Amino acid sequence: MTDSRHKTEKPQPPFPAELKALGSQILGSEKTGDGHHEMLVDRSRILEVLRTVKEDPAIHCDLLVDICGVDWPDRDDRFEVVYHLAALETGLRLRIRVPLKEEDPTMPSAFGLWKGANWFEREAWDLFGIHFEGHPNLKRLLTHEAFDGHPLRKDYxxxxxxxxxEDEIMTPEWARENPTDNDQFETHIxxxxxxxxxxxxxxxxxxxLEGEVIRRAECEIGxxxxCFExxxxxxxxxxxxxYTDRLNYCSSMINSVGYALAVEKLLDVEAPPRAQILRLILSEFSRIMDHAVCLGANLVDLGAVTGSRYFFQVREEIYGLLESCSGARLTVSYARIGGLSHDVPENFSSQVRVLLDTIPGFIDDVEKLVTRNTIFRDRTEGVGVISGAEALAWGWTGPCLRASGIPYDVRKASPYLGYENIEFDVPVATTGDCYARYLVRMEEMRQSLHIIRQAIDSIPGGPVMIDDPHIAPPEKSKAYNEMESMIRHFKLLNDGIQVPAGNGYGFTEGANGELGYYLVSNGGGKPYRIKVRPPCFAIYQAYPHLLEGQMVSDAIxxxxxxxxxxxxxxx
Amino acid sequence: MPQPDGSSIVLTTRVQAMLGWVRKNSLWPLPFGTGCCAVEFNSSVSSHYDLARFGAEVVRFSPRQSDMMIVAGTITDKMGPVVKRVYDQMAEPKYVIAMGACACSGGFYRAYHVMQGIDELIPVDVYVAGCPPTPEALIHGILELQEMIQRGKTHHDRLKTQDRKATTALPG
Structure with missing residues (x-):
């Protein structure tokens, strides 16, 4: 038990002096425990603070990670809006909390500073009823138009x-009236x-559409x-x-590992080394699966059906490994807070080695079929171009951001699971088009294999679950035969893991980018609030802007x- | 039916049985995939499990061309009207498979935005359990449906019987 509790914090950049004058209450990073500097700001000063945070060269938080609401019905200030910000160059991480009164839950929008605030604020309006003044399109996002109330409030x-x-299905206002231009093609919705x-x-x-060219676009999601949250x-x-396994179901292992790591941060414990390295190996395999599905689906849409069949075979091979470890193919539920649910099978290493030998063959086959294929290149090169600065402004992370030339990877920037001991490259492309995103993903699959190849030789022995009776249930044989173990088992399964009151943000590199979990605990056996920062969410909000001026077939x-x-x- | 020795034989059957035999072996699925189950549906039609072995590989995304709707994944209240409309656009005879816990009953999402099973909206012939079901389970579901079609036990057949009873029971 003593082994499991040790600090893993790496040195954080000091709290910038410029900020100290701004916050009404500064909580240092040592208090938050998750490596974030935290400050409470009054809503009247929030825009000023955010602008300083973004534009001051000493701070320069260029990535708006997340905006979310929290409901505290028992407090004087019922609502709280939480901003997470990051400075990619210095590695500074900032959390800003803004309390709001129930009678008047309004605050200024940050859309003018970061375009990425767009959907995050709409979501907070939809789920909490927090009004952002100055937002260009503040309406429901996840729930439907006929929805009544704000579902993430505690009294809902x-x-x-x-x-x-069916009559209530929403169409954007601009699409209802269809202006026609007599000189040009007829426009068409x-x-x-x-x-x-x-x-x-x-x-x-x-x-x-104007002819085949897209003039305007709007996404509807939800x-x-x-209702995960x-x-x-x-x-x-x-x-x-x-539940986390069903978020990004193409790579469920990454989700649950990211969640487990975030809770472990809050508990201030660490899983045993064997569990860490197994998590790392299975996460990297999941990353390969995710990229394989993404590329395979992309190829099918462009008419290259064969490539997707090769990639689905890659999935089937990896499914075999996951199934032998966890019993499930897709939604594995294999990670636990404090380790893994049980150890891997005896032939794990040999299975992994077989995969390491077979998967490169599939990748090479697709590479030969597709990478220099003229049709594929014509369809993807120069299509959907986004610059690095713009991608960052929208809150992009992951392979899509790296395809625009910004080498931000959580595995390098703030390593976890022992990525710091492993040598691998972060592939970067510069053109920011669909072809660049394809190339980055292809190379990332190779890098993942490279990571696994190093990790598989250094799997330590020992348990896969933390030795802490407050977190790990006792072994079944002990729970059946020993009084004390039985009591612990009963207590743990009835009351759940007790997480001390507080909040923390844990983030890992998901298959699509930074996958973050903002956890709030009020000291009970149940989470008070979990906010997921899904990488897709930030990426997809830029999709309508990528479409403007492109052909309709390029949209696909x-x-x-x-x-x-x-x-x-x-x- | 000509025989090797030059003679010919005649097979007799009922029209219903022959129609059922024909229909069950040429199911054209419409994958209404929304969530995790859609990935497993893809696995089922891919090379490893090869749904073509059971005559159901002609995947059509147009409801006009297909007769077996596979609802794979969670259906939310926002999606509900869309499911209904797609189902209504399919021509009779049409069959529905609810794939996975969410489509069957809402699964473990007992929540404010999730439909608690698609049978709130459309009639379901076969429920396939699992979260998500393995491709084997889905194939089993399709085989079950084929059996039901052969024996005239689908929702479509029940409707027809009801219609016939209603018309014969009309006074005058």
Whole structure:
């Protein structure tokens, strides 16, 4: 038990002196425990603070990570808006909390500073009813138009539904009236999705066409809003893991590992080394699966059906490994807070080695078929171009950001699971188009294999679960035969893991970018609030802007290259 | 039916049985995939599990061309009207498979925005359990449906019987 509790914090940049004058109350990073500098700011000064944070050269937080609401019905200031910001160069991480009164939950919008604030603020309006003044399009995002109330408020009954009829399906206002230009082609409104073969999930985009060129576009999401954040508030901390697995279902292991790491940060414990390295190996395999699905689907949409079949075979091979470890193919629920649910099978290493030998063959085959294929290059080169600065302004992370030339990777920037001991490259492309995103993903799959190759030789022995009776249930044989173990088992399974009151933000490199969990605990066995920062969410809000001026068939190529997973997008 | 020795034989059957036999072996699925289950549906039609072995590989995304709707994934209240409309656009005879816990019953999302099973909206012939079901389970579901079509036990057949009863029971 003593082994498991040791500090893992790496040195943080000091609190910038410029900020001290701004915050009404500064909480140093040593108090937050998750490596973030935290400050409380009054809403009247928030815009000023945010502008300083962004534009002051000494601070320069260029990435708006997340905006979310928290509801505290018992407090004087019922609502709280929480900003997470990051400075990519210095590694500075900042959390700003703004309390709001129940009678007047309004505050200024940050859209003018970071375009990425757009959907995050709309979500906070939808789920909490927090009004952002100056937001260009503040309306419901995840729930439907006929919805009544703000569901993430604590007084909203989790199961209270509002039904939607077909007449109430929303179309953006500009799309209802169809202006025609007599000199030009007739304009035309086209509805892509939500049931459309190329959307791979449930995404809807309304576009205005002039001939075949897209003039205007708007996305409608929320068709897979399964209320993850409300559901988990009634579960124990460990019971959240099956839900996290269904966020990005193409790489569920990464989600649950990211969540477990975030809770472990809050508990200030660390999983045993064996569990860490197994988590790392399975996460990297999941990354390969995710990229394989993304690229495969992208290829199908562009007419290259064969490539996707090769990539689906890669998935099947990896499924075999996951199934032998956890019993499930897709939604594995294998990670636990404090380790893994059980050890891997005896032939794990040999299975991994077989995969390491077979997967490169599939990647090479696709490479030969596609990478220099003229049709594929014509369809993707120069299509959906976004510059690095603009991608960052929208809050992009992950392979899509790296394809625009910014080498930000959480595995390098703030290593976890022992990535600091492993040698690997972060592939970067510069053109920022669909082809660049394809190339980055292809190379990332190779790098993941490279990581696994190093990790597989250094799997230490020992347990896969932390030796802490407050976190890990006792072994079954002991729970059946020893009085004390039985009591502990009973207590742990009835009351759940007790997480001390506080908040923390844990982030890992998901398959699509920075996957963050903002956790709030009020000291009980259940989470008070969990906010997921899904990488897709920030990426997809820029999609309408990528579309403007492109051909309608390019819309499909661009969508495929962004790898939008509806489960994670809508939660 | 000509035989090797030059003679010919005649097979007799009922029209219903022959129609059922024809229909069950040429199911054209419409994958209404929303969530995690859609990935497993993709696995089922890919090379490893190869749904073509059971005559159901002609995946069509147009409801006009397909007769077996596979609802794979969670259906939310926002998506509900869309499911209904797509189902209504399919021509009779049409069959529905609810794939996975969410489509069957809402799964573990007992929540403010999730439909508690698609049978709130459309009639379902086969429920496939699992979260998500393995491709084997989905294939089993399709085999079950084929059996139901052959025996005239689908929702479509029940509707027809009801219609016939209603017309014969009309006074005058």
């Amino acid at each position: 009954e989790p199961g209270r539904r509002c039904l939607l009829t 086209l509805n892509l999705g939500p049931s459309h073969p190329a959307t791979h999930g449930v995404l809807r985009t309304v576009v205005q 068709y897979l809003h399964r 409300k559901m988990v508030e009634s579960q124990g901390w460990n019971q959240v893991i099956p 190529a661009i969508l495929g290259s962004l790898n939008i997973i509806a489960g994670e997008l809508d939660r």
